Every structure is written in C-alpha cells, then in structure tokens.
Amino acid sequence: xxxxIVSISYLNGSAEFIEVExxxxxxxxxxxxxxxxxxxxxxxxxxxxxxxxxxxFPTAQxxxxxxxxxxxxxxxxxxxxxxxxxSPSARVSARFQYIHDVVKDGxxxxxxxxxxxxxxxxxxVFDLLSKFRQKVKYIYTLPAALAxxxxxxxxPAGNFLLFWVREDVSIIAIVSADGLIKIARxxxxxxxxxxxxxxxxxxxxxxxxxxxxxIMMTVNYFKQKFRESAPADMYLLGDARLQTIIKDFPIKNxxxxxxxxxxxxxxxxxxxxxxxxxxxxxxxxxANESFNFLPLQETQERKASSxxxxxxxxxxxxxxxxxxxxxxxxxxxxxxxxxxxxxELQFDIRELETSIAGLKPIEGRIKYYQSAFLDxxxxxxxxxxxxxxxxxxxxxxxxxxxTPEESAWNCVITGKIKGRDWQERxxxxxxxxxxxxxxxxxxxxxxxxxxxxxxxDASTISFQLSLQFIPGEENK
Numbered sequence: 001x002x003x004x005i006v007s008i009s010y011l012n013g014s015a016e017f018i019e020v021e022x023x024x025x026x027x028x029x030x031x032x033x034x035x036x037x038x039x040x041x042x043x044x045x046x047x048x049x050x051x052x053x054x055x056x057f058p059t060a061q062x063x064x065x066x067x068x069x070x071x072x073x074x075x076x077x078x079x080x081x082x083x084x085x086x087s088p089s090a091r092v093s094a095r096f097q098y099i100h101d102v103v104k105d106g107x108x109x110x111x112x113x114x115x116x117x118x119x120x121x122x123x124x125v126f127d128l129l130s131k132f133r134q135k136v137k138y139i140y141t142l143p144a145a146l147a148x149x150x151x152x153x154x155x156p157a158g159n160f161l162l163f164w165v166r167e168d169v170s171i172i173a174i175v176s177a178d179g180l181i182k183i184a185r186x187x188x189x190x191x192x193x194x195x196x197x198x199x200x201x202x203x204x205x206x207x208x209x210x211x212x213x214x215i216m217m218t219v220n221y222f223k224q225k226f227r228e229s230a231p232a233d234m235y236l237l238g239d240a241r242l243q244t245i246i247k248d249f250p251i252k253n254x255x256x257x258x259x260x261x262x263x264x265x266x267x268x269x270x271x272x273x274x275x276x277x278x279x280x281x282x283x284x285x286x287a288n289e290s291f292n293f294l295p296l297q298e299t300q301e302r303k304a305s306s307x308x309x310x311x312x313x314x315x316x317x318x319x320x321x322x323x324x325x326x327x328x329x330x331x332x333x334x335x336x337x338x339x340x341x342x343x344e345l346q347f348d349i350r351e352l353e354t355s356i357a358g359l360k361p362i363e364g365r366i367k368y369y370q371s372a373f374l375d376x377x378x379x380x381x382x383x384x385x386x387x388x389x390x391x392x393x394x395x396x397x398x399x400x401x402x403t404p405e406e407s408a409w410n411c412v413i414t415g416k417i418k419g420r421d422w423q424e425r426x427x428x429x430x431x432x433x434x435x436x437x438x439x440x441x442x443x444x445x446x447x448x449x450x451x452x453x454x455x456x457d458a459s460t461i462s463f464q465l466s467l468q469f470i471p472g473e474e475n476k
Contacts, residue, residue, distance in 0.1 A: 004031075006048040007284040008041070009142065010055035010125065011169060018281045019044050021269075028285065029269030045132040052138040052284035054145040055125055056169065059090075059118040062143075062181045064099075064226070068435045069108045072098055074389030078438070079114050081386065085440040091119040097180060097290040107431060113180045115141065115291050122293050138284060139293040143173045143184040145283030150235055151179040152286040153264035153275065160233040161256065163215065164280065165191055165242060172214060174222050174231055179288050183222050187214055191239055208249035216253060230255040235262070237279055319352065380409060383469040386442065390435035394418045394428050398462075402469070409469040416460045422451060425461045436467065443468040 002024070008017040015038075019031035045051060067078045079094050096114035103109070122139065129136055140148075146164055150156070159182070162173045168190035174183045189210060192203030219230045234256045236242050243260040251258075261276045275282060380402060391397075397415040419425035429449060436442050446466040450458075 003049040004047055005050050005052060005285070006041075006044045007281045008051065008053040008129075009145070009280050009284075010053065010128070011142075011166065015041055015128075016281060017041055017044060018278050019048070020282075020285065026267075027269055028267040028282075030274055042131075045129065045135065048132070048135055050137045051129060051132060051135045052140075053125070053129070053136065054140040054142045054280070054284055054287070056142050056171075056186055057117045057121045057125075059092075059116075059121050060141050060143075060184070061116045062113075062184045063116070064111065064113050064182060066102055066104050066109045066111055068390055068431075068438070069101065069110050070389050074385075075110065075112060077382075077385050077389045079112065079116075081439045081441070083116050088440070092116045093119050093122060093293060093295070095291045095293060097288070099180070113182075115144070115181070115293075117141070117293055119295075122295060126295065126298075133298070136294060138287065138289070140284060140287045140291060141184070141293075142280060143171055143181055144287045144291050146171065146237070146280055147173065147175045147179050147181060147283070148285070148287035149275070149279040149283035150175070150262060152283075153262035154233075154235070154259075155264065156233050158233070159228065159231040160235065161215070161219065161231040163211070163234070163236045164238040165189065166238045166280070170211070172218050174218065182226060183218060185214075185218060189214075191241055191245070204245045205249050208245055208251070211246075212251040215251060219255070232256045234258050236260050237262070237276065318355065380469070380471075382471075383409065383411075383442070386439050387436075390432065392417075392428050392432055394425070395432060407470070409471070411465075411467040411469055413465045413467070414463070416462050418460050422458075422461065426451060429461075429463055433465075436465075441470045443470065 003022050005020045005022055005028075006017055007020060008015055014036065016036050021029045021031060023029070061083075065079075065082065067075060067082070070078065075096060075098065076094065079096055080092070083090075083092050083094060094114055094116040096112050099111045099113055101108050102111050125139065126133060126136065143162075146162055150160065150162055154160075156177055158177050160175055160177075162171070162175060164171045168188065170187040170189040172183075172185045172187065173181055175181050189207070192200070192207045215234075222228070223230060232255075234254070236246060236258060237260070240260075246258070246260075261272070262279060263272055270282065383402075395415060395417050397413060399412070399414045401412050403410045417425045417428050419428060426449070429447075433444060433447060436444060444465065445468055446464075448464050450462040
C-alpha cells in the first residue's frame with residue numbers, strides 16, 4: 001500500500017511544497033503540481049499520510065567537536081552542556097551523530113557532528129502545521145535537505161561544496177561524503193536582474209565577484225578548521241540562470257570541478273528536470289534522519305498514544321468477539337440449558353470486566369510517565385545524568401550524598417578505583433575530574449585520595465570528591 005507524502009520548504013515567510021506518493025518498493029512518484037497558496041497547502045496536508053518539512057532556522061548551528069568517550073546514549077548530555085556554556089540563556093535542542101574515535105591528550109575520545117537550534121524556532125515552525133501536527137514526521141534544516149538531495153543523486157566520493165540560490169536567499173555548505181554538514185552559511189544574495197545588456201553585464205559581474213569571494217572565504221575557513229584539502233566537487237544549484245552567469249564570469253582560484261545540476265540516480269518516478277527544480281523539497285525524502293528536529297516530547301507522546309490505542313483496539317475486538325459468540329448461541333432446549341448458558345455468560349462478563357480493569361491503569365501510567373519523564377525534570381536529575389555519563393568503568397562509588405542549599409546542591413562522592421598500577425588508577429581519577437570540570441553547572445570544591453597513605457603497592461586507591469551542582473540548565 002502506498003503512502004502520500006507532502007514535502008514542504010518554508011522560505012522568507014512563504015511555503016513551497018510538493019506531493020509525492022511512495023511505493024512499497026521504495027520508489028516515489030510526483031503528483032501534479034499546484035500553485036503555492038495557503039488553501040492548496042492545507043488541502044495537500046489533509047490528503048497526506050505524512051508531512052516532511054525544512055526551513056532556514058535563524059539560530060541553527062553546525063559543529064564538529066571532540067567529547068570524552070562515553071556510551072552513545074550519554075553523549076546528548078555532554079553536547080547540551082557544551083552548548084549551554086556558549087549560550088547560557090538559550091533553550092536549545094540538539095541532534096548528533098557519532099563519527100569515530102580519536103585520541104586526545106592520550107585518551108580515547110569521540111568525534112561527534114551535531115546540529116543545534118533554539119527551541120522557540122522549532123516550535124514556531126511546528127505551530128504553522130498545528131492542525132496536522134500528528135502527520136509531521138521530519139523537520140530538517142534547509143542545508144540538511146539539500147545535502148540529502150545531492151547525496152541521493154551523485155553519491156560523491158569525498159567532501160563536496162554546495163551553493164544553492166533561490167530568490168533572495170543563498171546557501172553555501174561543505175558536506176562530507178556521508179552527508180554530514182561541516183560548514184553551512186546563509187547569505188542575503190539573489191540572482192541579479194538581467195534586463196538590459198549593459199546593466200545585466202554589470203549586475204552579473206558583481207554577483208559573480210561576490211559569490212566568488214564568499215565561496216573562497218568558506219573554503220579557506222574549512223581548510224583551516226578541518227585540516228583538509230578543498231572539496232573536489234562543487235554543485236551550483238537552485239536556478240538555471242546561475243550557470244550562464246558563472247560561465248560568463250568564472251569563479252576565480254577554484255580548486256574543484258563545477259556541476260550545475262544533479263543528474264545521477266533518482267527514483268524512477270522523478271525526472272532529472274523535476275529533481276533539480278525541486279531539490280530543496282525532494283531532499284526531505286533522503287535527509288539524514290539523525291538530524292530530525294521533530295520535538296522529542298512529541299515523539300514520546302505519540303508512542304504512548306499508540307500503546308493506548310492498541311490496547312483499546314484489542315479490548316474492542318475482545319468485546320466484539322464475545323458479542324458475536326453470544327449472538328450465535330442456539331436456542332435453548334430446556335430451562336436447565338438456559339441456566340447453564342446464563343452462568344457461562346456471567347463468567348465471560350466477569351472475565352471481560354477483569355480485562356477492562358487491567359487495561360484501565362494504562363491511562364494513569366501515561367499521565368505518570370508524562371509528568372515524571374516528559375515534563376520538566378527535577379534539577380538534580382540533570383546532575384545525576386551528567387555524573388552517570390562520565391564515570392569510568394574502573395571507578396566504584398561507596399557513598400554518594402547530595403545536600404540542597406539556597407542556590408546550589410553540595411555533593412560528596414567517596415569510592416575506590418581499580419587499575420593495573422598506581423599511575424593508571426591516578427590517571428582514572430584525573431580523567432573523571434576533567435570530565436566533571438567540562439560541565440558548566442558543576443564546580444569541583446575538593447579532591448583527595450589515599451595514594452600517599454595506602455602506598456603504591458595497594459590494589460585500589462580510595463578517593464573523595466566534594467562538588468557543587470548549580471541548578472539552572474534547561475532540560476533538553
């Protein structure tokens with residue numbers, strides 16, 4: 001069974017969209033185009049099974065950063081703490097993808113690519129489709145969607161540069177062969193008006209010069225930050241007139257080759273012309289799902305709702321089967337048969353009542369999980385999550401106490417550290433201390449250990465840490 005998808009891109013206060021029908025085999029077929037009006041968009045969303053969207057989030061950030069090596073499920077806490085240090089007052093949502101291990105300061109660490117957006121930006125876009133919010137499946141940044149389109153079509157072997165222009169918006173992005181954005185910039189440039197030979201010549205020349213400067217600045221910054229060579233492939237997309245301008249006024253000092261369209265592999269139901277015309281819309285179909293900014297709370301609520309719906313459907317089926325069985329009871333042959341069947345029905349009714357009573361708490365559990373895990377958590381839960389994310393496997397806590405004060409929580413941790421020798425055990429304690437120091441809301445007051453008293457031949461060392469946890473970090 002196919003599904004109907006509406007893919008939307010919000011640009012400068014207006015929406016462009018396209019309707020796509022996805023088949024079970026994974027292919028896509030485009031529906032006839034409609035005028036970009038509010039009414040046609042509402043009608044398309046009403047027809048859709050799923051909605052994908054992207055936009056230019058003003059607060060979007062794209063970073064590659066090295067973090068202490070922890071289990072992947074704990075990386076989110078480290079990332080949000082890093083973002084919080086840079087923007088203490090911002091409510092930020094982050095999405096990430098682990099890349100590979102690196103060695104930093106002699107220790108194994110994790111290289112992570114992440115994107116972050118202020119929650120207010122996400123909520124404002126989500127509110128635009130509030131009537132159809134249950135159908136929204138993916139929310140991406142526009143550069144992420146464009147990267148997905150290039151990756152699907154061309155499958156580049158290495159880093160590539162993407163320049164996309166539409167009306168009065170231009171985007172420059174450098175993307176890895178895996179589709180991970182390394183740099184993304186939004187520029188206020190639009191294609192010049194080419195009316196009149198002299199004016200058109202000057203406008204095209206100036207536009208090419210400005211774009212050349214911005215591209216070279218971006219490439220130079222990329223080479224300095226990532227210590228890599230310039231991208232070998234460049235894709236200039238978004239408007240067919242771009243090719244005419246750049247061919248007449250070439251980009252200077254360009255190190256890579258230029259392509260003015262995507263002509264690789266598409267779905268069988270999408271032509272090359274349609275793909276290039278709608279790359280910013282069709283890219284939603286192949287964008288990296290790790291960077292889907294659909295609010296996490298929305299995802300959890302949908303899961304809880306689906307569990308409750310499945311339980312209620314099961315209950316209705318059970319009641320329906322009981323009713324069907326009852327209707328098919330043959331006419332009793334005697335009063336004794338009638339009494340026996342009545343007792344059987346009473347027994348069945350009691351079983352159904354028991355089943356209903358067993359399913360009833362599900363609604364209460366949903367409310368409990370909502371308040372305990374989805375709504376705002378107590379501040380100290382954040383602290384415990386941070387500690388759990390960085391505690392080494394060689395370290396065992398003997399005692400953990402937290403005492404609330406007027407503006408902070410005082411914490412004392414005592415425990416033991418195992419290791420092959422005293423130096424390894426001491427390095428473990430130092431690594432744990434550095435990881436704690438990296439958190440903006442944790443202040444290390446005092447550290448002590450038993451190495452001097454126990455001697456260097458002991459199998460373990462004892463330690464005590466005095467910390468101060470300062471509440472105020474936003475829940476992510």
